[in-house]
Amino acid sequence: MRSRVICNALAPEAREALGRLGRIQRYPRGTTLxxxxxxxxIVANLLSGVLKLSSSTADGKEQILGVAYPSDFVGRLFAPVASYRVTALTDVEVCLFSRTAFEAFAREHPALEHALLEHTLADLDRAHAQLLDLGRRSASARVAAFLLDLSQRLAEARCAAAGGDGQPLDSFDLPLDRQQIADLTGLAIETVSRTLQKFHRAGIIALAGRRHVEIRDRARLATIAEA
Amino acid sequence: MRSRVICNALAPEAREALGRLGRIQRYPRGTTLxxxxxxxxIVANLLSGVLKLSSSTADGKEQILGVAYPSDFVGRLFAPVASYRVTALTDVEVCLFSRTAFEAFAREHPALEHALLEHTLADLDRAHAQLLDLGRRSASARVAAFLLDLSQRLAEARCAAAGGDGQPLDSFDLPLDRQQIADLTGLAIETVSRTLQKFHRAGIIALAGRRHVEIRDRARLATIAEA
DNA sequence: GGCCCGCGTTGACCGGAATCAAGGCGCCCG
DNA sequence: CGGGCGCCTTGATTCCGGTCAACGCGGGCC
Known part of the structure; x- marks a missing residue:
């Protein structure tokens, strides 16, 4: 399996040239980039931390369109205006590029555009899965799917960073608070809370503190997520 | 504005070479490709007609992930298995390519990969808009947004084909039946029917026959779609 | 270590859309 | 032009999840 970091598609000298275009920047949790x-x-490569991509209706209801984890590429190339907000859910470290400079560089390096295409197609797959969730699944199924997806993506991010094995994690801290889980799953915050407690009482997950989750019965969670 | 057909990104000789890789095929309405x-x-370029891209839950509820109009590129490059179903909503004419052959050709022609990237980013934008609809908007808003989007995209497709001006159409035939509109908007068929009748009684649209729609008050429809 | 703020939980109630159940009627066929 | 099938509409009822409201409690701060 190739690295998920898009610049790894480049030869070392090109990668260094790209590195010179970017600059490392840190932002505290809560910052909107x-x-x-x-x-x-700007566009960016996420080095550490977690970002949310979100959009809202005229009357202020928010929908999270996606969550970016370390190694993910973030930003809308080839469009003059951003169509979604990008906000740091944790302290983050990003490698920032001027959008136009990055585009020009990509034009010169087909391997980079290829990697971007694959990355964007993966994003599209995720958006499609989320569409099925929001359009056709119950609250329980959405929350279950969220937990499973999160455990998988945290494991992948850890793998990209530290060379873990990519197996889903059973015990982790939520990078999102309850409201953000609600915004991601298209539910009300109370429904998210009730659903998590229901899973907890059923022994499917364990909850400790406000953020910590442990998946105790992954198979059952998967069954619930399917329906 | 550049053509929306991806192969127009290529120089004439390359376009001809690509043409030799593909074959034109027709399918009647209802065929699943x-x-x-x-x-x-396979991947394909849609020449005429309308396709739906859909996915369903284990218990059979369907969600339409997107609708493809003439000039659209359809199919999942770089993935061994298809993640969604592709079905003809009308009689269609497509230019089919072997996925792997197309991928190899694209590798040799960066301009094509670039066009595919832009096209995929546009698809992602549409998926994001649909996520906001499904997650956070009422039944009326979803149906209103569907009608507005359809009138726009039918006009664009007509523009791509016949050189129209790209202005949204106010009078058109629905390529989808009520059940398919329900599957696209994540609603029940009865809700779609009731909502259309409500718009009709309010004088916002006119309905003639089962398929014909005329938008009479675009501004009001837009207001409803916003909320 | 105690206090307090803000996030999270819980309960009561409500409402919008799903579901269940009949008809109506457009449209294609003979 | 008439019949009948399948799509569509309409009505009655249910129910999931949203909303409103109050309380609990974790964790940061003094």
């Missing part, structure tokens, strides 16, 4: 509707001037 | 979960062996 890009607002929906504003000029799309 | 690709099943979800089966080997992903």
């Amino acid at each position: 890009v607002w929906e509707g504003e000029d799309s001037r | 690709v099943w979800e979960g089966e080997d992903s062996r």
Whole structure:
């Protein structure tokens, strides 16, 4: 399996040239890096931490479109305005590029555009899965699917960073608070809370503190997520 | 504005070479070209007609992930299995390619991969808009948004084919029946029917026959779609 | 270590859309 | 032009999840 970091598609010298275009930047939890509707001037590679990509209705209800983990590429290439907001869910470290400079560089390096294409197709697959969830699944199924997806993606991010084995994690801290889980799953915060407690009482998961989760019965969770 | 057909990104000789890889094929309405979960062996360019891309839950509820119009590229590159079903909503004419042959050709032609990237990013934008709809909007807003989007995309497809001006159409035939609109908007068929009748009684649209729609008050429809 | 703020949980109630159940009627066929 | 099938509409009822409201409690801060 190839690395998930897009710049690894490049030869070492090209990678170094790209590195010179970018600059490392840190932001504290809660910072919004890009607002929906504003000029799309930057794109970024997420080095550490977790970002949310979100959009909202005119009357202020928010929907999280996706969550980015370390090694993910973030930003909308080839569009003058950003169509979603990008916010740090944890302290984050990103490698920022000027969108236009990055685009020009990509034009010169087909391998990079190829990697971006594969990455974007994977994002599209995830969006499709989320569409099925939001359109056709119950609250329980959505929360179960969220937990399973999170455990998988945290494991992948850890793998990309530290060379773990990519097996899903059974015990982890939620990078999202209850409201954010609600925004991701298209539910109300109370429904998220009730559903998590229901899983807890059923012995499917364990909850400790506000953020810690342990998956105790992955198979049952998967069954619930299917329906 | 560049053409929306991806092969127009190529120089004439390359376009001809690509043409030799593909073959034109017609299918009657209702044909499923690709099943979800089966080997992903083909990709295609839609020449005429309308396709739906859909996925379903274990218990059989369907969600339409997107609808493809003439000039759209369809299929999942770089994945061994198809993640969604592709079905003809009308009689269609497509230019079919072997997925692997197309991929190899794209590797040799960076301009094609670039066009595919832009196309995929546009698909992702549409999926994001649909996520906001399904997660956070009422039945009325979803149906209104569907009608507006359809009128826009039918106009674009007509533009790509016949050189129209790309202005949204106010009068058109629905390529989808009520059940398919329900599957696209994540609603029940009865809710779709009731909502359309409500718009009709309010004078926002006119309905004639089963398929014909005329948008009479686009501004009001847009307001409803926003909420 | 105690206090307090804000996130999370729980309960009561409500409402929008799903579901269940009949008809109506457009449209294709003979 | 008439019949009948299948799509569509309409109505009655249910129920899931949203909303409103109050309380609990974890964890940060003094």
